[in-house]
Amino acid sequence: TGGSDWWRGAVLYQIYPRSFQDDNGDGIGDLPGITRRLDHVANLGCDGIWLSPIFPSPMADMGYDVSDYVDIDPLFGTLTDFSALIDRAHDLGLKVIVDQVMNHSSNLHPWFVESRSSRDNPRADWYVWRDPKPDGSPPNNWPSVFGGPAWTWDGERRQYYLHSFLAEQPDLNYLNPDVQQAVLDAMRFWLERGVDGFRLDTVNYFFYDPELRDNPAKSFKGEKPPVNHYDWQLHLYSKSRPENVEFLRRMRALTDEYPNRMLLGEVGDADQAIELMGEYTSGNDKLHMAYSFDMLSDLYTPDHFREVINGFWAGAPDGWPLWSMSNHDVVRHATRWAAKDSGNDALARQAIALLLAFEGSICLYQGEELGQTDTDLLYSELTDPVGLRFWPANKGRDGCRTPMVWVAQDPQGGFTTGTPWLPVKPAQAARAVDVQVENTASILTHYRRMIAYRRATPALAHGKMRFVDAPDPVLRFTRGAGADALDCVFNLSTNPQRVPCPGTAAITGPSQAAELTGDELTLGPNGWAFLVNDRAGK
Numbered sequence: 001t002g003g004s005d006w007w008r009g010a011v012l013y014q015i016y017p018r019s020f021q022d023d024n025g026d027g028i029g030d031l032p033g034i035t036r037r038l039d040h041v042a043n044l045g046c047d048g049i050w051l052s053p054i055f056p057s058p059m060a061d062m063g064y065d066v067s068d069y070v071d072i073d074p075l076f077g078t079l080t081d082f083s084a085l086i087d088r089a090h091d092l093g094l095k096v097i098v099d100q101v102m103n104h105s106s107n108l109h110p111w112f113v114e115s116r117s118s119r120d121n122p123r124a125d126w127y128v129w130r131d132p133k134p135d136g137s138p139p140n141n142w143p144s145v146f147g148g149p150a151w152t153w154d155g156e157r158r159q160y161y162l163h164s165f166l167a168e169q170p171d172l173n174y175l176n177p178d179v180q181q182a183v184l185d186a187m188r189f190w191l192e193r194g195v196d197g198f199r200l201d202t203v204n205y206f207f208y209d210p211e212l213r214d215n216p217a218k219s220f221k222g223e224k225p226p227v228n229h230y231d232w233q234l235h236l237y238s239k240s241r242p243e244n245v246e247f248l249r250r251m252r253a254l255t256d257e258y259p260n261r262m263l264l265g266e267v268g269d270a271d272q273a274i275e276l277m278g279e280y281t282s283g284n285d286k287l288h289m290a291y292s293f294d295m296l297s298d299l300y301t302p303d304h305f306r307e308v309i310n311g312f313w314a315g316a317p318d319g320w321p322l323w324s325m326s327n328h329d330v331v332r333h334a335t336r337w338a339a340k341d342s343g344n345d346a347l348a349r350q351a352i353a354l355l356l357a358f359e360g361s362i363c364l365y366q367g368e369e370l371g372q373t374d375t376d377l378l379y380s381e382l383t384d385p386v387g388l389r390f391w392p393a394n395k396g397r398d399g400c401r402t403p404m405v406w407v408a409q410d411p412q413g414g415f416t417t418g419t420p421w422l423p424v425k426p427a428q429a430a431r432a433v434d435v436q437v438e439n440t441a442s443i444l445t446h447y448r449r450m451i452a453y454r455r456a457t458p459a460l461a462h463g464k465m466r467f468v469d470a471p472d473p474v475l476r477f478t479r480g481a482g483a484d485a486l487d488c489v490f491n492l493s494t495n496p497q498r499v500p501c502p503g504t505a506a507i508t509g510p511s512q513a514a515e516l517t518g519d520e521l522t523l524g525p526n527g528w529a530f531l532v533n534d535r536a537g538k
């Protein structure tokens with residue numbers, strides 16, 4: 001598909017720039033490194049890349065704390081390097097999506113520096129400032145996602161400011177029209193430089209209750225409450241506000257001034273994510289697509305996938321989801337779901353077959369195509385504030401952010417000639433691209449084959465998805481209709497399963513541990529098959 005609908009059903013590839021390819025030997029990945037390696041992504045068969053933040057940043061949250069929205073951090077390169085990256089990507093037929101972290105800036109952004117300097121400067125109202133309660137405590141009970149209160153006292157201005165994440169990430173005040181305009185201006189800058197779209201960080205956090213009411217406490221009815229206190233409240237007043245929707249329309253109107261651009265939102269809300277994904281992508285006037293953390297969870301069960309996917313389409317028949325199983329915020333799925341792996345990467349091979357069989361767009365996370373697991377790190381090796389704060393209950397996100405490995409025989413996996421910012425360990429290096437790329441039995445080859453199969457199979461690329469009853473632990477659904485229809489059957493366990501399949505003609509396309517005998521399909525551990533019902537469709 002080309003034209004303005006290119007994103008529908010597309011397969012994106014997320015690059016974490018710090019960890020993809022270092023070009024200048026300082027141990028940190030950079031834009032020239034990415035440009036040099038883009039053929040890897042094109043050879044996989046992907047439609048585009050999503051680049052995690054590359055903008056100037058003090059890196060308190062590894063670039064998700066931006067101190068200049070319209071430049072490139074010198075660690076990563078220059079605007080000229082960025083143009084070269086875009087040109088190379090477009091030559092290879094790859095779209096380029098950049099991250100926009102617009103809920104909050106860095107505390108070192110000149111806007112915040114000015115805002116905190118007094119209560120009456122021109123940017124005094126660009127962030128969310130409030131007086132303390134009479135006893136000196138914060139204005140309300142809102143928590144930060146990263147621990148502690150969402151309010152920090154500023155001794156200079158002598159008020160509290162709101163930060164949904166780190167204290168180094170003050171929340172912008174979207175109730176101020178000047179802030180809205182500044183955000184749109186920054187987006188226009190990148191549209192003018194030829195980006196094909198944006199991944200909008202924390203897209204449901206932009207607005208908050210103007211009266212700053214306390215959030216209600218959640219009840220756990222005898223269940224064990226979650227580790228992170230953030231999840232002890234219903235975030236009724238601090239995010240996912242109705243005002244958000246109107247601003248998303250403004251972002252879309254801007255984007256639509258340019259041909260073939262796309263908006264992808266990240267919805268971070270444990271309670272209403274699926275509903276919000278639907279609301280934000282319906283009506284063809286807000287986001288094109290959205291993702292949540294639902295499929296990035298620990299659950300690899302038929303019930304869970306059915307619930308998330310049915311939940312989405314039931315609420316938003318004209319919306320559009322993006323599904324992924326790993327990203328830079330969660331433990332890699334080969335590790336999260338290791339208990340469901342029958343060995344030799346069988347789980348990882350099945351997971352990508354399953355993901356690519358879903359209706360929607362797909363995002364891969366760098367390294368998953370190599371079958372990478374999370375890297376085991378020592379506390380002393382951590383950089384992520386989440387891990388540093390919550391260790392060992394939560395080891396943070398460094399384990400999924402270690403460098404991409406290109407060359408098995410190189411001590412640093414071909415990632416850098418210097419000292420990498422996070423270590424390259426032997427378990428990761430053994431799975432380098434160079435030992436997999438020519439090997440027809442490798443997981444990398446399997447990824448390429450699966451992506452090609454999805455692209456060549458109209459039912460998988462564009463067909464409607466419908467679940468079919470099957471006993472646990474089998475997940476079964478059809479894609480498409482008529483002669484093109486595919487019956488997709490997955491055994492999400494390590495025990496063999498028998499599935500009655502009356503009227504089925506044959507197994508088609510890539511499969512694993514699958515055998516069709518008469519009217520019965522046998523699926524071994526982590527087995528799956530795509531079936532055709534009509535001989536004509538074979």
Ligand code: TEU
Nearest residue numbers: 061064101145165201202268328329386
């Ligand atoms: O993530 C938003 C978000 O909800 C995450 O904080 C998530 O809950 C957490 O990572 C799970 O451990 C986005 C970015 O993807 C993340 O990298 C940033 O740290 C965060 O926003 C703040 O910008």
Ligand code: CA
Nearest residue numbers: 022024028030
């Ligand atoms: Ca570098």
